[in-house]
Amino acid sequence: MPQTIKAKSGRVLVLPDAEEETQINAGIAADPDTFVPTDEQFQQFRRVSPGRPPLETPKELISIRLSPDVLNAFRATGKGWQTKIDAALKQWLQDHPELS
Template sequence: MPKLKAGTLIPTPEEDAIIQKGIAQDPETWLLTDEEWEQVKPTVRIGRPPSEVTKERITIRLSRDVVTQFRATGSGWQTRMDAALRQFIQEHPLAH
């Protein structure tokens, strides 16, 4: 079972019985069977889909003004920085 957030309230068995009774009496609700849940599971996605191109996480020291300039461009600044470095490599091939 996943870790619950602080302050999460778990109903007692008595409270749960009352809740379930209310659900059963409501004509606009229904309970899914285990088989129905199995059919639903594949459509449930948690988080970002896996990327086709993976990137390597590194630690790097850069000049503050360079980082400030890229951050000022808003969301996606790291991707733009990656593109700038990629362009530099294409224009200035590095000797191996």
């Protein structure tokens, strides 16, 4: 019977037996895109954090109701439409300094 482990999700994973493990390792060794780093190469590795760096002044997540025509017009501009709404509101604040 094959050896199995249970993942946190509840999924049961079947582990490869010794023969399959040998075949897997042979395939890895034959692949020109894989390599085992030397100690010197390993020392040059550095940790990177995923994603963008934290913003100095992060935007606040809110819920706002907009007219369908306004929303559709901004959405029609494509990717970044929410940023364009933010820019339009910033411009409005510049045009109305008495409110700032």
